[in-house]
Amino acid sequence: MMKKGLGGVLIFILVRVCFSMTPEDWVREGKYQEAIKAYRMAISEARNEKERAKLHKALGEVFVLKGEFKEAGKEYLKALTLDRRGFSESERFRMAIHLSWGGYLKEAIEELSEIVKNNPDHLEARIHRARCLSWAGRFKESLKEIETILKVSPASREALWIKANILRWRGNIDQAIAMYKDLLEAKEDFDIRMGLTYALLKKGDRKGAQESFSLLKPVYPYQEKELKKLEEEVVRVTRGSLGGTYQFYKDSDENQLNRFSISGGGWIDPVRIDLHFRHTDARDEDRHHRSEELSFRAYSKILEGFTVGGGGGVAQLHHKKADYSLTGSLFSTLDLFRGFIGGSLSRYVLVDTAQLIDSRIRVNEGGIFISQNLTDELSFYGSYFYRDYSDRNHSHDVQCIPRYLLFSRNPRTSLGYRFRYLHFDKHPRSGYFDPKNFISHQALLSIDYEKDPFSIFLEPYIGYQSFKRYGERDRDFILGGSGVFRCRISRKIDGEVAVEGGNYALGATTGFNYFQLSFGLRIYF
Template sequence: MTRTRIAAAGILLCICCALPPAARAEGSGGAGTIESYQKAISGATNKKKEAVLRKELGDLYAAQEDYPRAAAEFLQALALAPSAFTRRERLQMAIATSWADRFDDAAAVLRSILAEDPNDRDARIHLAKVLSWSDKLQEAETEADRVLSRYPENQDALLVRANVLRWRGDARASIPFYEKALAQGENFDARIGLAYAYLGAGEKRAAKEISAPLKPAYPYQEKELARFSDALCGVPTWHLSVPYSYYTDSDKNAVNRAAIVYGFRAGRWDTELAYRLTDAKDPVRHEKAEDIGITTRAKVGRFDTGAGMGISRAGGGNLVTGLARAESDTAWGAIGGSASREMLTDTAQLIENRITRTSGALSLSETVSPRLSFTERFIYSGYSDGNNSEDLWLGAKYAVTLVSPKIAAGYRFRYLDFRRQSGSGYFDPEDFTSHQAYASLFAEKNGYHAFLEPSVGYQSYTRYGGRISDTFYSLFASAGWTMKQCTAFEIYVEGGNYAGGAVAGYNYYQVGFRLTAYF
């Protein structure tokens, strides 16, 4: 979700006006001024004097748009002597701190201002913005509503309220708030938010018309308009995709998959028709399978819903397949459930045995802070050969950075247990447990994106009476880019010796690509 913010120019004007004359005179070329401040700070004789000097140094960094350093100085100044500054000065410091993506720190400063003066409208509005940027949407909505209860025409509060609804997934409900905000006066963020809302509601033509008058005045607005243009391209009337993958493992399975996917939007529903051909070989078999199906998804209120049905054909017989799912955001995270029926076509042996899996799943996620989150998932599956399994996943993730390049680290625990070993060709252990530590990197710029996730861990399980315990590794990497306007290409590779990484288990790797053209 894109988080538009107030223009830097307004902040810089306030901060620059607060700078001492020497700092304003030297401006961005003031390396000597920074050094002189640092020298003065080291020689400060009391906390109040040091706090004032650190605040002035932070002002200088902010005037140069070096918000991370500015935030560091402001927070140290406030820790040393908060009473040395007026509420207006602390508000300016909180705003600059939020621009360094230190949302929790900025919110703490803003709450301290509101503790002294609950009627400080500017502090409450910016608190609502900061909470929305840090995905605390329920709290942001509460703060915005407090402002709107007294100032129903306040443009900034209306904009926060609209953003919260749209980022929560209810684009259509956000439209009246964006329109009311825009009625207070032309505003880039309100107009582009309204355009995004119509786009999310499936009204591409209206989104295009609303965005037409947009004229960026600042660099961040230029970037935001470019992202919107990409989004306008990426939510088209229809699209055509061609995915392909190749899989092989230590059992000498070799599987080629190719598909063609036609997607279109009907009202709020994103729908895809797909045909997939699977060609699988092992040392004693050569099997093929075909799948044809339709899937559709839409936001219905707070729920992200999806459903699909199709036919899988293998060995001269047909099987009806299907899926249904729903997920909803909550104040603390998200909750979801799904059910599916599918034919396993991952290897030649599975295709030959015509193994069907019917599953039900429940998933939960909790967002403790913008950096820390937890996930839980339980899946119960029944198989056409009379087997069944219980599969539990628990995970924790910590975001080291919140902006690109995004770096994260995490842990996953898994418990998987099958009733018996069926010999049908899928990995069916008893008392399988794994502990996995991973790191991830995601970066994007100018239409390019890349993702990398290596992991290591320890696994143990029983199969056919023998207990196996060993370490494992895995790797997933992908890269994608826009080759031409409205044409996207992505490649990926994954592999390792994680026994639960593929349906057949054991050492494996897979490579693939997807080419998509939007019209």
């Protein structure tokens, strides 16, 4: 009886203690889950909106202590919606910072703008507003805010750092590097050196990037996380690699292809050298042929912003008997304005179907291309290629692709238009698509989503195409697209799955409706 009585007393005491504990008590003891439950109960029992707003803010602070900024942001938004005027300027500023860390950039910018409107001299609010605008891809607005800050505080490291980041993201790499270095000369800083290292990687300065990376010393947990992410980029850009890919292709003319490829390479400073082997097994209703291709490619940045490269190889085609062809390429690119221009010469063999292997078509190709970021949102790519075919045919190929960036944050989304003109001199019936006056117009939607360790890229299209072939005019609406799923399996291993298909005549060499699927794996060492 005494044991039962004692047990009951203990249970009663524990219940009283639990119910007498306030949410703040749970927080002080570091028992955040109990604090969250207690705050949610208090919110449900709140007498008015003012009290409920205070409790939502307090609950948000608990999530901040846990590092769960997304959840904290939800609570802060509820608090501000219920009673914005009930919070001091400093409280709203702190909430705005955590809103931005939780991904609520639009709401954070609105709150910071309201603070700056009422207190134009609030420099910290202006700085974080500029930072949020840059994170949101609103570079012009961010730079305008930064100029306002620098008029008041010309030596503001935070403002100059944000400006350097914007220059890097906009593609003004040299200017960004100069700003980062100036800031680091005055004082070492982890986040600024991170920006410099990324900029050096983007520029292709592998040695400089590695030296900068070696100087990074994380202090806080978030810095350790960012350093790990940067290390993976450094490995992928500066180390050698070995990879393999399998591709399956099928079209509406019963062409089917299975292709296996292996490639690997590395740096012998200052030259990058890659080796590539590809085996193709192609069949249709009447044929079954295969081919093997072995090639190498080398390139180097010989001057600031000027890259040249080339390669060579041999292709072996198996049909009635083995047949060999030499292949090769030369190319160069020059960094210009906010992009690049380039040109290339190449010789290759068409081996995408059994009929093409049977026809033994060699192609000599020469072309020029340009890519520019015209504004923060608008970009342009254009190209012209002339091709000479071994069956006494030739073609002119023009392509123009303007794109407009709709959303710079994750998922990065852009809307584009692709114009294509292709004209062949003859119709030799060798197995490749050889139209006269081919014209197509396509609307493109590009979506790029990342969530470590995964990334997904999708690009559906819809449009119209017309061409003349064998004396007949053909007009069609076209629909299709492509998608790529990538996974960082480990720090040194990447996996990839890609799919593509549609009825776009130039999507495949044959001009038929097509579908293709590929799997790839790459190891960095």
